[in-house]
Amino acid sequence: MNAITAPRVARSVCPHDCPSTCALDVDIIDNHTIGRVRGAKDDPYTAGVICEKVARYAERIHHPNRVLYPLRRVGKKGSGEWQRISWDEAMAEIAQRFLAIEKTHGAEAVWPYFYAGTMGHVHRDGIERLRHARGYSRQYDTICTGTAWPGFLAGAGKLTGPNPEEMAESDCVVIWGTNAVTTQVNVMTHAVRARKERGAKLVVIDIYRNATMEQADMALLLRPGTDGALAVAVMHILLRDNLADRDYMARWTDFSPEFEAHLSTRTPEWASTITGLGVEEIEAFARLVGTTPRPEMVEAHSGVRVERCASNSG
Known part of the structure; x- marks a missing residue:
């Protein structure tokens, strides 16, 4: 009998738009x-x-229905009528339509809108090169990201954080706005490890009840768009109960007396009317965060956005 040859194993990385980058x-x-x-x-x-x-x-x-060549629609939208064409025909037709739009309406009338999926830097940079060469319209990432990014930079300074592997060394893991069980299994791997090895508490905050929330020690179901109100109410409680690390804030942040005065008005009662959470829920979450012996890992995501069906549905 012929010996069975084991397949060659190649190293690769996941091409999807997911923070895990497995x-x-x-x-x-x-x-x-x-x-x-x-x-x-x-x-x-x-x-x-x-x-x-x-x-x-x-x-x-290797799916038999995978599209491997260009198709031109020959019927009405939704009719499912397509005709196979060559790559040369497809390229020529696209270029001709772009040139016609440029001639009639100007180059900025063409707006290459793209993001996420399995594009990677090669495909993305190729589109950017075309955009710059022709003077087409552009945007910063997506419509959603473009409007949210300035606010994020104003509040957080930059997009950074601790090594996600440290999650397994935490005593409190807060998963905020991410259905990790479904979309980021690695987060749950390290969170469960922290729970088993350290007795860590798992807190899940989201706008809908999902599989991750079902595994939480503390689940906070709040109204869409009210995350900020919950966050500042937690800050209020930490300061009120002397649970905030003032030495750390003085050394590493620009926390000011003016901001502290502002937070003094953001009570859990105030946040309760906005978020839909009970005052006791907000108090309990803040106490858990404030009394955790080791820094907690916060896995915050952007929630449901316009590209939720094309991205990783965080």
């Missing part, structure tokens, strides 16, 4: 076929765990 081990069957896709065990964050979507990536790559 390291992958991919079985290579031949030059045109991949097999099993697994999380890399030697990557400390991936830790051998990946989501079902990527674990079944070979099915997507």
Whole structure:
């Protein structure tokens, strides 16, 4: 009998728009076929765990209905009538339509709008090069991100944070605005590890009851768009009860007397009417955060946005 040859394993990384950016081990069957896709065990964050979507990536790559060539719609929208055309025909038709729009309405009438999905830097930078070369309209990332980003920078300064692997060393893990069970399994891997090894408490804050919330020690279901009210009420309680680390704030932040005076008005009663949470829920969350012996990991995400069906549905 012929010996069974084990497939070659290639190292790769998940192409989806997900913060986990999982390291992958991919079985290579031949030059045109991949097999099993697994999380890399030697990557400390991936830790051998990946989501079902990527674990079944070979099915997507080799699916008989996958579109492999350009199609031109020959019927009305929604009719499902398509005609296969060559790549040269597709490129020429797209270029001709762009040029016609430029000639009639000006270059800024063309707006290449893109983000997320499985684009990566190669595809994204290619579109940017075309945009700059032709003078097309542009935006900063998405419509949602473009409006939210200035506020984020004003409040947080920059997009940064601790190493996510430190989550497993925390005594309180706060998952805020992310359905991690469904969309970021690695977050749950490290959160569950913290719970098992350290007895950590898991807090989940979201606008709808989801699978992650079902696993929480404390679940806070608040009204959409009221996260800020909850956050400042927690700050109010931490200052009121002398649970805030003032030495840390004095050394590393621009916390001012004016801001503290503002927070003195943001009581849990005030936040309760806005968020829909009970005063006792807000008080309990603030006490948990303020009395946790080790710094908690906060996994905050942007919630449901316009691109929720095309992105990672955080």
